[in-house]
Amino acid sequence: AAKREGRGNFQFFSPEMNAATHEHLLLENRMWGALNAEGFELYLQAQVELDTGRVIGAEVLLRWHDQELGSVEPSRFIPVAEESGMIVPLGDWVLGQTMALLAQWQREGLEDLRLAVNLSARQFSGSTLLARLDELVAQHGIDPSQLELEITETAAMRDPEATRQLLRQLRTRGFKLAIDDFGTGYSSLAYLKLFAIDRIKIDRGFVQDIEHNPNDAVIVAATIGLAHSLGLTVVAEGVETEAQWGFLRDKQGDEAQGYLFARPMPAREFREFIRRQAQPVPDA
Ligand code: C2E
Numbered sequence: 001a002a003k004r005e006g007r008g009n010f011q012f013f014s015p016e017m018n019a020a021t022h023e024h025l026l027l028e029n030r031m032w033g034a035l036n037a038e039g040f041e042l043y044l045q046a047q048v049e050l051d052t053g054r055v056i057g058a059e060v061l062l063r064w065h066d067q068e069l070g071s072v073e074p075s076r077f078i079p080v081a082e083e084s085g086m087i088v089p090l091g092d093w094v095l096g097q098t099m100a101l102l103a104q105w106q107r108e109g110l111e112d113l114r115l116a117v118n119l120s121a122r123q124f125s126g127s128t129l130l131a132r133l134d135e136l137v138a139q140h141g142i143d144p145s146q147l148e149l150e151i152t153e154t155a156a157m158r159d160p161e162a163t164r165q166l167l168r169q170l171r172t173r174g175f176k177l178a179i180d181d182f183g184t185g186y187s188s189l190a191y192l193k194l195f196a197i198d199r200i201k202i203d204r205g206f207v208q209d210i211e212h213n214p215n216d217a218v219i220v221a222a223t224i225g226l227a228h229s230l231g232l233t234v235v236a237e238g239v240e241t242e243a244q245w246g247f248l249r250d251k252q253g254d255e256a257q258g259y260l261f262a263r264p265m266p267a268r269e270f271r272e273f274i275r276r277q278a279q280p281v282p283d284a
């Protein structure tokens with residue numbers, strides 16, 4: 001077996017080690033390098049008001065470009081970071097960068113825009129989250145209500161009682177809270193009611209076939225109804241077509257995110273994107 005000895009150095013491979021383990025160690029090792037050498041970058045994907053298409057904020061999505069490996073997808077590196085525990089320093093970096101960006105926006109008069117950040121299960125269940133958030137809020141002087149924390153349904157349901165308490169504490173501080181990938185994990189409607197959340201994000205998997213799959217259509221419509229009856233807002237993920245947008249508007253959805261409106265983009269580009277939106281479109 002490989003023996004890991006702290007930061008970014010692993011000692012040896014044995015022949016029986018499978019490719020998955022090798023990949024895991026490779027990625028973990030390169031990620032430590034990236035974290036120290038600014039190889040990670042925040043991308044932002046717009047979230048829009050469903051009725052108008054007006055941008056109300058963005059989700060922060062981590063991007064990693066490695067000199068040797070090229071661009072590595074979050075679906076490849078996040079699970080490795082999660083398993084190895086390095087998601088904690090990495091997630092902390094994401095939180096710090098996000099707060100710095102919010103502070104900058106505040107100075108530029110963009111305080112109406114909200115940023116949503118993904119919290120990993122480990123960050124969420126660790127004991128340091130609250131104190132760390134307090135520290136970062138004080139350091140950057142931001143208003144907690146500008147920041148939305150996304151936790152997946154699966155992470156939330158690991159220990160529902162602990163989740164309930166933590167969400168309440170976060171809510172008291174003013175943070176916005178969202179359940180991500182809703183519908184993909186085990187969830188209990190009873191718990192949804194107990195959790196102090198603001199939003200449900202309907203997973204892209206339900207949205208993509210909304211026009212053709214009657215089951216998905218029913219599930220999405222019912223989720224919107226359920227959320228509203230609990231006083232929650234619904235964000236639909238992965239909206240790619242006008243028809244999907246139309247369906248969601250028809251079912252009284254609230255907000256959306258997807259390639260139809262904008263792809264994830266670097267923070268600087270997002271700033272430009274907003275500026276263009278805010279200006280009247282010139283005549284051709
Ligand atoms: P997620 O939080 O559910 O993020 C939404 C994902 O859907 C993003 O993938 C986004 O690029 C993608 N997406 C958005 N609109 C569309 C669309 O219209 N069509 C399609 N095909 N895809 C769309 P991404 O950026 O690859 O991230 C994948 C997952 O990695 C995220 O899923 C999240 O679970 C995780 N992740 C990303 N950044 C972070 C981070 O900073 N921390 C943690 N803990 N997890 C992160």
Ligand code: MG
Binds near residue numbers: 180
């Ligand atoms: Mg998310």
Ligand code: MG
Binds near residue numbers: 201203
């Ligand atoms: Mg999601």
Ligand code: MG
Binds near residue numbers: 181
């Ligand atoms: Mg997802």
